[in-house]
Amino acid sequence: MESIQSIDARKIAPLEKHPTIFQLYDDLPPGEHFILVNDHEPRPLHHQFQNERPGQFTWEYLEQGPEIWRVAIGKQVSVAEPTIGEIIAQDFRKAEVFKRHGIDFCCGGKKSLSQASSEVGIDPQVLRAELNSATREPGGGTLDRFQTWSIPLLIHYILENHHNWLKTKLPEMMPLVQKVSQVHGANHPETVEIASVFQAIVDDLVPHLQKEEIMLFPYINKMIAAERAGEEPPRPVFGSVEHPLRGMEADHEVVGQLMDSIRELSGNYTVPEDACASFRLVYGFLNELEDDLHQHIHLENNILHPKVRDLAQKLGV
Structure with missing residues (x-):
């Protein structure tokens, strides 16, 4: 024994x-x-x-x-395997591990660890060891606390830190992305494709942000107010709160795939030797955009939306 x-x-x-x-x-x-x-x-x-x-x-x-x-x-002998989104929601430091292995933790957040490991060809035990190691490193900051935040605070943070950033940066960078494709397109044809994909991202994101700000978020705040007052919330014009949530998540999936295309076309944002300052600025921005969207979509798909679904079930909407 x-x-x-x-x-x-x-x-x-x-x-x-x-x-x-x-x-x-x-x-x-x-x-x-x-x-x-x-x-x-x-x-x-x-x-x-x-x-x-x-x-x-x-x-x-x-x-x-x-x-x-x-x-x-x-x-425990038998443990229900957590999803990628649940793992990240507990500790955002683990996001770097998933990013390093090309695992989508925002749009692909509903996949199990085993499924995600299989798709990228890594041993699940190796991935678990790396994730456990990540939690022993100092840091984490604000992102680790989002799981404990209220729905109104999450919405406020998303609007102030992600929506406002996108609404400033997208129109600011569009002319520069187009300029780089026109100047360098002959020697670097990938820049022409990148400009086209970036335009598609902008075309998807702008109405997406508007739908959240005009329709979804205001109704969620009405749900919160009704719960606090002990009243029944008004019936949404879209039938059920689940409908816009699924619509937003579908939009996230599309934008995530488009960003994957840009990462692939740019060789992981590798700047060529003959790149000018504008070229370098564009690739740096696109890398920053990907990181911002990962955090933004993670906050909504894996933290905000589950909280809203729980509240909707409680209120019957």
Whole structure:
């Protein structure tokens, strides 16, 4: 019979405690557990497990002070695999891992980790190890807190930080994208295609933003007001709030595919040696646009929309 592993947190340097404990947990076979020994209540560790391994662990107190705390921490035998969107919603630092492997975490957020791994030809275990490593790095910032934000605060943030940026940058950069295609198109025909795809992105995004600002977001705010007042919300002219949500997500899918085309055409935004300042500026902007859209679409598809769907179900709209 194998002995149960035990780890004494009192003997580990403060900055190494949680990473060491998580590494031990990650190495556990499903159904096994280890004993954590500590000299104080390990509540912060429990909160971190809830955030980073939701639904995947067991936590049983064996001894609760006053001098010694002993906790049995186990790995669930069968865990419902989280989606890419759920993983990113818990910790946006993991987005860099998905981006590095070409995994779409915004429009493709409903795929499971195994499915996404298979599509790009990477071992799921390797991907999980990289994701776990990403959470041990400092940082994360505001993006990690979005999951806890209210619907009105999320909408305000999206409007102020993403809609306003797009409405400023798209018309500002359109002439420059066209200029680069005209000047460099003979030697770099990909710039002509990029200009065409960028025009398609603008043509899709402008009415998309308008639909959110004029129709969807105002109705969501009416839902919030009705819930707070304990009243029934007005019936939407579009029948059900699910209809515009699906429409927005379909738009996101199209724009995501168009940005993928630009990334491919530009060779991952690789600037050629003979590029002028305008050429470099355009490629830098397109890379920035892709990053902004990834965050923007992630916030809506994986955080805002699920919250709105839960509220709509509660209110019957």
